Amino acid sequence: MQKKRLGSSDVEVTDLCLGTMTFGNQTSAEDAHRQIDMALDAGINIIDAAEMYPVNPVRAETVGRTEEIVGDWIAASGRRNDIVLATKITGANGGFCRGGRGIDPETLVEATDGSLRRLKTDTIDLYQLHWPNRGSYHFRQYWDYDPSNQDRTATETHMREVLETLAGLQKAGKIRHFGLSNESAWGTAEWLRLAAESGGPRMVSIQNEYSLLCRLFDTDLAELSVNEQVPLLAYSPLAAGLLTGKYRHGAVPEGSRMSINGNLAGRANPRSHAAVETYAEIATRHGLDLTHMALAFCRTRPFMGSAIFGATTSEQLAHILKGRDLELPEEAIKDLNRAHRDHPMPF
Numbered sequence: 001m002q003k004k005r006l007g008s009s010d011v012e013v014t015d016l017c018l019g020t021m022t023f024g025n026q027t028s029a030e031d032a033h034r035q036i037d038m039a040l041d042a043g044i045n046i047i048d049a050a051e052m053y054p055v056n057p058v059r060a061e062t063v064g065r066t067e068e069i070v071g072d073w074i075a076a077s078g079r080r081n082d083i084v085l086a087t088k089i090t091g092a093n094g095g096f097c098r099g100g101r102g103i104d105p106e107t108l109v110e111a112t113d114g115s116l117r118r119l120k121t122d123t124i125d126l127y128q129l130h131w132p133n134r135g136s137y138h139f140r141q142y143w144d145y146d147p148s149n150q151d152r153t154a155t156e157t158h159m160r161e162v163l164e165t166l167a168g169l170q171k172a173g174k175i176r177h178f179g180l181s182n183e184s185a186w187g188t189a190e191w192l193r194l195a196a197e198s199g200g201p202r203m204v205s206i207q208n209e210y211s212l213l214c215r216l217f218d219t220d221l222a223e224l225s226v227n228e229q230v231p232l233l234a235y236s237p238l239a240a241g242l243l244t245g246k247y248r249h250g251a252v253p254e255g256s257r258m259s260i261n262g263n264l265a266g267r268a269n270p271r272s273h274a275a276v277e278t279y280a281e282i283a284t285r286h287g288l289d290l291t292h293m294a295l296a297f298c299r300t301r302p303f304m305g306s307a308i309f310g311a312t313t314s315e316q317l318a319h320i321l322k323g324r325d326l327e328l329p330e331e332a333i334k335d336l337n338r339a340h341r342d343h344p345m346p347f
Contacts, residue, residue, distance in 0.1 A: 001014045001015055001016055001043055001044070001299075001324050001325060002014070002015050002299070003015070003045075004231060004304070004305045004306065005231075006126065006177060006179075006204040006205050006231060006305060007177075007202065007203070007204030007205060007229045007230050007231060008202055008204060008229055009176070009177045009204045011084055011125060011126070011176070011177060011204070012045075013045060013046040013084050013305060013306050014043060014044050014045050014046060014306060015299045015304060015305070015306050015307065016044055016295065016299070016306060016307055016309065016324055017044065017046040017047070017048050017086075017233065017306040017307065017308040017309070018035065018036065018039040018044055018046070018047050018048070018308075018309070018310075019048050019235065019308040019309055019310035020032065020047060020048065020049045020053060020066050020069075020070060020310070021049075021050070021053045021054055021055045021056075021066065021310055022054055022055070022056065022310055022311075022312050023049075023053065023054055023065070023066040023069045023070070024053070024054040024062060024065035024066050024068070024069050025054035025055070025056055025062060025065075026054070026056055026255065026257075026260075026312045027054075027311075027312055027313065029069045029072065031313060031314050032069045032070075032073070033069070033072070033073045033076070033077075034314045035311060035314050035317050036070070036073050036077075037077075038314060038317055038318065038321065039317070039321070040079065040082055040083065042321045042324055043324070044324075045082070045083060045084055046083065046084040046086060046306055047070060047083050047084070047085060047086065048086045048087070048207075048233065048235075048308050049066050049067050049070055049085075049086065049087040049088070049119075050066070050067075050087055050088035050090065050128075050130060051063065051064055051067060051087065051088065051089060051090055051097060051111055051114060051115055051118075052064075052088075052090040052096055052097055052130070053065070053066035053067070054066045056257055056260050056261060057260070057261065058096055059096070060096050063096050063097055064114065064118050067087060067115055067118035067119050068118045070085075070119055071118050071119040071120035071121070072120070074119065074120050074121055075120045080121055083125075084125045084126065085119065085121065085124055085125045085126070086124070086125060086126035086127075086128065086179075086233075087115050087119065087124055087126075087127065087128070088127070088128040088129070088130040088181060088207075089103055089107070089108060089111040089112070089115075089127070089128075089129060089130060090111070090130050091103050091129070091130050091131045091132065091133060092133065097111070098110070098111075102133040103129055103133055103162060104133075104158070104161065104162070105161050105162065105164070105165040108162065108165045108166065108169065109165065109169070112124070112127065112169055112174055112175065113174075115127075116174060122173065122174075123173060123174060123175065123176060124174065124175045124176070125176045125177065126176070126177050126178070126179050126204070126205065127166075127169075127175040127177070127178050127179070128178070128179040128180060128181045128205070128207055129162075129178075129179075129180055129181060129183075130181050130182065131181060131182035131183075132180075132182070132183060132184075132187055133155075133158060134147075134150050134155050134158075134187075135147075135150075136182045136183070136184070137184065138182040138208065138209060139182075139209075139265060139266070140265070140266040140267075140347065142216070155190070156190070156194065159190060159191060159194050160194055160198060160200075163191075163194060163195055163198055163200030163201065164198070164200060166178050166200065166201050167199075167200050167201055170201055177201070177204045177205075178201050178202075178203055178204065179203055179204055179205035179206060179207060179233070180203050180205070180206045180207070180230075181206065181207035181208065181235075182207070182208060183206055183208065184221075185220040185221045185224050188203065188206055188221070188224055188228075188230060189224060189228075191203050192228055192230070203230060204229075204230065204231075205230060205231055205232070205233050205305055206221070206225065206230050206231075206232055206233070207232070207233040207234075207235055207308070208221070208232060208234070208235070209234070209235055209236045210232060210234035210235075210236075210237060210298060210301075210307075211234070211236055211237045211238065211239045211243060211294060211298065212239070212243060212275075212279055212294055212297055212336060212339075212340070213239040213242060213243065213267070213272055213275055213276075213343075213346055213347065214236065214239065214267075214347070215340060215344075216345075217232055217234075217303065221303075222301075222302070222303045225303035226302055226303050231303060231304065231305030231306075232301070232303050232304055232305055233305050233306050233307075233308055234298050234304065234306070234307045234308060235308045236267075237294060237295055237298045237307040237308065237309055238291060238294055238295070238309055239264075239267055239272070239276075239294075240257055240258075240264040240265065240267050240268075241256060241257055241258065241264070242264065242267060242268065242272055242273075242276050243276065243279065243290060243291065243294040244290065244291045244294075245276070245280055245290045245291070247268065247273070247276075248273075248276060248277070248280065255312070256312075257312075266347055267347045268347075269346070269347060271343065271346040271347065272346040272347045274343065274346070275339070275343035275346045278339045278342065278343060279293070279294070279336070279339060282332065282335045282336060282339060285335070286329060286331070286332045286335070288326070288328075288332065289322075289323060291319065291320060291323065292320075292322070292323025292326045293323075293326070293328065293332070293336075295307055295309060295320070295323060295326075296323065296326040296327065296328045297328060297333070297336055300328060300333060
């Protein structure tokens with residue numbers, strides 16, 4: 001693994017990050033704590049959570065449980081200074097947090113204090129806006145995305161108010177740095193422009209989906225990310241398990257994400273399964289493990305800050321960690337890029 005600086009901040013993160021969204025649902029607290037220890041022992045230094053976790057499914061009665069589990073680990077281990085701690089404020093999400101109310105100055109303060117309490121810490125290293133109030137094309141919404149109903153004046157006013165509130169939270173010592181999630185190139189550019197104009201905090205990262213099966217970031221956002229120093233924290237780098245190979249040939253393991261929500265939030269379909277077979281063949285040809293190859297590919301990207309992977313069990317994590325230092329041969333990368341041309345947007 002390598003360490004990458006988060007934008008203009010003083011924070012360096014490993015290019016693999018432990019995701020926690022199954023902690024408290026598919027993953028027990030005991031196993032979650034074991035996973036954190038395993039990740040840190042392997043050299044990983046960043047953990048990513050969110051106030052709405054766990055997922056699969058999201059439920060009002062479990063909102064915040066993941067942060068509580070991470071907080072219990074922090075309290076018991078005394079290793080708070082060994083991790084870069086990242087979490088997120090939920091936007092409008094169907095009523096699971098604050099009745100579905102979006103991100104505004106009041107909810108930012110409320111959500112920050114709630115996360116600090118659950119995480120049993122005084123400071124969050126990276127606080128991310130889980131998705132924009134104005135809407136997002138992520139999670140398969142890009143097929144019919146229409147931004148024409150947006151109110152630019154209202155959006156700019158909202159962003160200015162949020163930046164002012166974030167500055168106050170930063171000054172109070174509650175949050176060190178801020179990032180975006182499920183954002184667009186235009187939205188990211190606006191956050192940066194308004195921060196520069198107002199002297200508000202600059203966004204240091206963007207957390208969007210990225211994998212061999214989902215390469216939307218490769219064009220405009222890649223250029224913005226590199227030139228403006230806003231590295232990607234890639235979620236679902238294993239495409240919700242498709243790129244582990246566990247769903248090949250119609251398999252649906254008991255307790256897996258597909259067994260719970262069916263089509264992996266729109267990711268599982270004949271096109272994506274065909275693409276997985278192509279990538280599995282490339283892995284075999286080069287003597288690579290499919291999971292390790294998929295994560296290693298993300299780590300080669302010029303805009304990558306860290307690839308956020310999750311493991312339902314510590315056994316799955318142990319397998320993932322075996323490939324943490326894999327460097328792909330150039331011929332394998334060429335084969336992967338050729339395959340992408342044949343399977344450009346499978347979901």
